[in-house]
Amino acid sequence: MRVIRAAGVSLRWEPRTAAVCGVLAAVAACAAVLVVGSGEFPIAPPDVVRVLLGRGDQATEFIVTTLRLPRAVTGLLAGLALGLSGAIFQSISRNPLGSPDLIGFTTGSATGALLQILVFGGGAVAITASSVAGAVLTALAVYLVAYRRGGGVHGVRLVLIGVAAAAMLEALNSYLITRAELRDAYEAAFWLTGSLNGRDWSQAVPLALALAVLVPAALLPARSLGMGELGDDAARALGVPVQRTRALLTVAGVGLVAAATAAAGPVPFVALAAPQLARRLTRRPGAQLLPAALTGAALLASADLVALHLPVAVPVGVVTGVLGGAYLAWLLSVPGRR
């Protein structure tokens, strides 16, 4: 642990964590550049970078900035948001499986979006809004049901109630899909898998704006979050306002999931895997929020790159789902861990 002090502000940093963050950011950026280069008209990575620096020719520039860059940006930002919110919820529930995609928040967000797509027929803005509303309402319901006086909300109870909520909402989602015209239903099912296909700036920009607010809101109380893992009493003794921190982080975490799902659909397993991988990479205890966020971005961008280069067009959610399966079997079967 090193400390930098300048003009009365002190910043603590740890060399290994900083190095891991640097590498993760580089991996994410490389994957994104390769994603931009992939397609029917392949563009070499140096040319992509040239365009990004504002020095490409006009045709390439059109393909890059108008057609492909939004997809890459959406992938990076959605991955970032999912990784960060996964770290928040795993820390709050003190359970590695307490990620928003297993405890129903992502499913609820999808329900909101599906209702808009299939029933009300609203446009992109309306879909985003109802996706956010779905996540918020689900989170609120799960919290209220899991809340018990004295015991608060954290722990396995929260996760199990979330699993029940997810099962219920999945039934509702399937129901909505059976009620739609085949074409709409197919489109909705594609969206439900989590996909970055055909994303344009109307998805990327709102996501970026949401993250500009939510990421600082999540990172600022990070220190208190780490202490919360010591147990509520210990944290309180150290002067951490436990319930307030938890409430603020929960709001930020739900917002992050909702924003990511609205833009990319309910991509599975990124929120579950990223925080765990980040923990192992940094070899540090506690919630590693920034490394988790960067891991999420690197994971989703790489998965999208894989999806683009498979012989059949697959939505990115299928890639993360399958990778997530392998990862999960490993996570659950490491002896002595939960």
Add this chain to the structure above:
Amino acid sequence: MVSPARERPPKSPERQGPSRGAHPFGTALLAAALLLTVAASLAIGAGDVPIADVLPGVFSPDDGSRAQLIVHELRLPRTLLGVAVGMALGLAGAVMQALTRNPLAEPGLLGVNGGAALAVVLVIAAFRVDDLLVYVWAAFAGAAGAAVLVHLIGARGRGGASPARLVLAGAAVNAVFSAMTAGVMLFTPRTFGGFRFWQVGSLGGRDMPVFLRVLPFIVAGTLLALALARPLNALGLGDDAGRALGSSPGRTRALGALAVVLLCGAATAAAGPVTFLGLAVPFVVRTAVGPDQRLVLPYSLLLAPVLLLGADILGRVVAPGELETGIVTAFLGAPLFAVMVRRGRTRDL
């Protein structure tokens, strides 16, 4: 969670006799409820069917009468399938909970439905078949594979297969399977059209051959499960005590798993994934009659079809154009699950 002490069957040897006769009133009540639900299922639904046409419709429909044909061709197979699937899921839930000594065990939550669904969609996509008998075999394979996988994952690590660990492993495996199912479905748009309806879990639109094809599997699974009541009681005492009482825990587990896979595979192949019924029924039954499997299993067998048909009838009347059975059970079952989790001692999970 139910404490081990409450799971214990009665200890005194003189109560090892046929205890079903001890509750003749409860059995009669449940049987009457089942008959009433079956009658309601035949009489209630979309399409105008006068009460007078129901009985002739069941037994000897008059070709000229639309009402009698509706009863014979639509409601009768649906009702019979509802009874069979309900019995299968209720019994499977009870056996699973006894085997894992886990009151939260449930075919839908422990990944069994997800595995069956993935196998079915894979078979449709790979072999282009649309035959329910093939579905049944695929659903068995998927159900069995998923059950084994979830148990292996849940049982690893410190503390073994605790209730919460199993549910979490099930949720995770389900998530993987549903991502893969969605992937297969999207590769082959042709499978999507039919599969999206199967995926919800419904008794509607199944004809008599569907019922007749899954019936042998459900009957076999039911007989096997009922025969296991006493060994399951012994297992409830713990492996060592069970062995001392002369039963073989390993054999009980293997046969129990076989019964669960037979029952769930057949039910899921016929009606699609139906969640929470296997959770709710044994829970309600145990609350009423206690932990003796010789009562829990037969009562679950009688109560589950009442609830499933009830959910199905509710779905028929509550919304225009019908609400699928699986939706209704999920919306009624999830709150019950939440209540169980809140009541339980989740601290040590």
